[in-house]
Amino acid sequence: MNTDRVMKLANAVHRTALAVSFGKLGWRAEGMPVIELTTTGRKSGRAFSCLLTSPLQFGDTYVIVASRGGDTRHPDWYFNLTSNPEVQVSTGGKPRQQYRARVATAEERADLWPKAVSVYKNYAKYQGKTSREIPMVFLEPVA
Numbered sequence: 001m002n003t004d005r006v007m008k009l010a011n012a013v014h015r016t017a018l019a020v021s022f023g024k025l026g027w028r029a030e031g032m033p034v035i036e037l038t039t040t041g042r043k044s045g046r047a048f049s050c051l052l053t054s055p056l057q058f059g060d061t062y063v064i065v066a067s068r069g070g071d072t073r074h075p076d077w078y079f080n081l082t083s084n085p086e087v088q089v090s091t092g093g094k095p096r097q098q099y100r101a102r103v104a105t106a107e108e109r110a111d112l113w114p115k116a117v118s119v120y121k122n123y124a125k126y127q128g129k130t131s132r133e134i135p136m137v138f139l140e141p142v143a
Contacts, residue, residue, distance in 0.1 A: 038088040039080035055119040070129030
């Protein structure tokens with residue numbers, strides 16, 4: 001099965017768990033909060049949503065990792081938010097809020113990466129599977 005199908009299937013299963021539990025289960029995974037990220041498609045202009053974990057949070061700011069399981073290419077949501085950083089974030093079944101995405105600088109990533117790996121060890125495995133540097137992204141609330 002290709003990576004796209006695996007990712008879509010995982011998101012569908014996760015959404016089903018949220019729906020079946022009426023939003024009571026599925027907002028935490030591997031000890032991390034789960035967020036629903038909505039981006040604008042860079043080609044289509046359509047809204048796309050996916051469920052992601054956030055290994056690090058700073059107040060209302062979430063940090064997400066564009067690992068795609070160690071695939072050779074970045075996830076589509078990453079390309080979308082680099083084209084249009086205005087995104088929406090929802091967590092815990094709450095309404096979507098406006099956020100702005102910002103890719104971590106090299107210095108920020110150097111500081112954040114070990115912290116993210118300490119929260120979720122598989123990030124190190126994912127980085128070992130690919131030659132690309134896995135980006136980290138800040139999702140900062142819009143005032």
